Amino acid sequence: MSALSYVSADNNSPWKTYLSQVERVLPYLGEVSRWADTLRHPKRALIVDIPLEMDDGSVRHFEGYRVQHNLSRGPGKGGVRYHPDVTLEEVMALSAWMTVKCAALNLPFGGAKGGIRVDPRELSLKELERLTRRYTSEIGTIIGPQQDIPAPDVGTNPQVMAWMMDTWSMNTGATSTGVVTGKPVHLGGSLGRVKATGRGVFVTGRVMALRIGLPLENCRIAIQGFGNVGSVAAGLFAEAGSLITAVQDHSATLYHPDGIDIPALTEWQRQNGSISGFKGATAVNHDAFWGYDYDILIPAALEGQITAERAGKLRCRLVLEGANGPTLPVADDILRERNITVVPDVICNAGGVTVSYFEWVQDFSSFFWSEDEINIRLDHIMEQALLAVWQKSQTLKVTLRTAAYAVACERILIARKERGIYP
Template identity: 75%
Template sequence: MQQSSELSYVHPSSTSPWGTYLSQVDRVVPYLGHLGRWAETLKRPKRALIVDVPIEMDDGTIAHFEGFRVQHNLSRGPGKGGVRFHPDVTLEEVMALSAWMTVKCAAVNLPYGGAKGGIRVDPKKLSQKELEKMTRRYTSEIGLIIGPHSDIPAPDVNTNGQIMAWMMDTYSMNTGATATGVVTGKPIHLGGSLGRVKATGRGVFVTGREAARRLGLPLQGARVAVQGFGNVGSVAAELFAEAGAKVVAVQDHTGTLVNEGGFDMPALMAHSRRTGGIAGFGAGEQVDNEAFWDVPTDILIPAALEGQISAERARRITARLVLEGANGPTVPQADDILAERGVLVVPDVICNAGGVTVSYFEWVQDFSSFFWTEDEINQRLDRIMVGALEHIWNKADEHHISLRTATFAVACERILAARQERGLYP
């Protein structure tokens, strides 16, 4: 009897992260051929862990935070995926992010499955010592399922190299041996990789450059809008500006700025690092946040959180090309509207795969204790991203489907072929 894909512990809406992911899977099933019989595998996380993270605060009180680690699919290798610290983290969100990681790793043909983690917390309200305590306790709690050969965390929203260093040290102390390969995105002197910090933004640029070339859209003078000016959005914006494009609109948690002549990217990035956001930067007009979606652009880069491009916003977007720097920024209905309007979307599961690709490089370097130069890293990243996108584009042309459905088709074929060949145990 066919089992329902609905899980008892989540009740997804059509626009929730998990609901969006399930809709994407449903769209790809017709292109999976005989592997379609395994499709239900994609709709069920292999393992979901919810942990209590109690710590003593600086004022002596005891605070409890809820943490998650989800391993979606491990058919192709150990789990791989970031850890985010954010007040809106939920189990359903982490499930969806882990599933997109499964697809992303398979899309670029990395030997990983998908995983994701998070803690529901506003890290800006914690002192450095409280942040360290929370990170270490969380790592100890999920230590049951992570490891260099089982599940390898990485930075995500509001986490960074320092967080990864604490996670690596905690895991190493608990296992009795230094295990640099347990996380990626570490500081360089702890086994981190050159090029890792800018890798996700660089991947967005590389896929955007290739997509623009296929569209006949010159980057010289192209108008770019970027939502989210963190590690991904700022780096992508910087690289597009270096290629001759004009970044005319930027939005982050502090507001929205528009500059018709194009922003001075080094100056804007320096201001954002110094003040914690783009607000107050002199060379630009501050506008209402919703007005961001009406700015005339050629290329739009949503690089903030999921669910930002709604159906209503999709009708207003003026860009010819959307590059998904964030995970799940476009809801399915909006996807259809953009397609009808002739807007090309390079989906998250290939567009922002640069980060996990260089994480893979870091993991490999840690095992071999032999490290590559940054030029070598960037050349390898460029080659893998361009090759993966070309393979996906050919699939899209063959079946006359969107790049998102083609990416899922390529990735899900690899995932389910591995599942089928491994069989069911016991």
């Protein structure tokens, strides 16, 4: 059965959102649009059953996925998500966004993504290890340093990547650090990787704020999601003199008009696992988050958060998409009409995959860079990519998202055209 058979009828589903974004860019692709159907079909989708012996002796089964959307420009690249709401359709969309993201940054990768439908918080450490090792063995035939390189995503971390690397290495008979990225540093991981995505949000935000004449000093910022991406971005903007006036996660929404103490909130979250109960701000209703006055909004949680209704209520000048697919297409139109600039996910949150590329390169050469070198290279690549997209948007008179897709899809389809079809 084709992976496309699993697509839901919901027009706001992640895959439908991605397809809508592709449709919008087709008029700007010229002669390579002949190959555009390539973008609508994942190259390979694997569904695996993962039996797991629990600590109490019972056996449970979990469903896992690995999707390779497009490999025309290089091996697949994309994270592995452990979350109770993971579906094949979501993983397909995330893999497609990775294809576009890698091409927009001009990284030599295609797009891939993986996931298991599980709540990792309900598993012991040993159960999580057994789950990871079985999943890695099941998808092992399609991953590899030159085939498809997984990385951390929601619900996974460097320890999970270490288990994946070890399992694949044991099954192939030789240690291969380059099979995954986002590993612990002493196992071939890269300095700067943990903070890379949040840093990328800050770098692209700084560049775009300058373009639209928005000073970062005393700039009011709201952040949805306070994990690795949101917390790091919050810290960097606060250091630049911005006021983080609202923060929301799954547990609470906090508001302080004079700015929340981000180091204190980060420490509270580290100790308590969420921002709930933090005394340095007022806890407000979740829906209130979308109604305050901000200069910048950073959605850094899950996809589909900016709906048409929320887009109509937003009072900000700039949206920085720290999450993948946080803005629905209909909301995109409303934001454009309201002159709210959106830095799209495929550029804004690409810091993680960029430093993953650095890690992959370092593993092949067994020569590692300092964190300062990592950050300098990251900042340069992201700034240049965003400026190229900005220039394209000015030339075509389109949004940054459509411009990013125009740049990326042209690169993908030229590669498809030049490689041809075999046999």
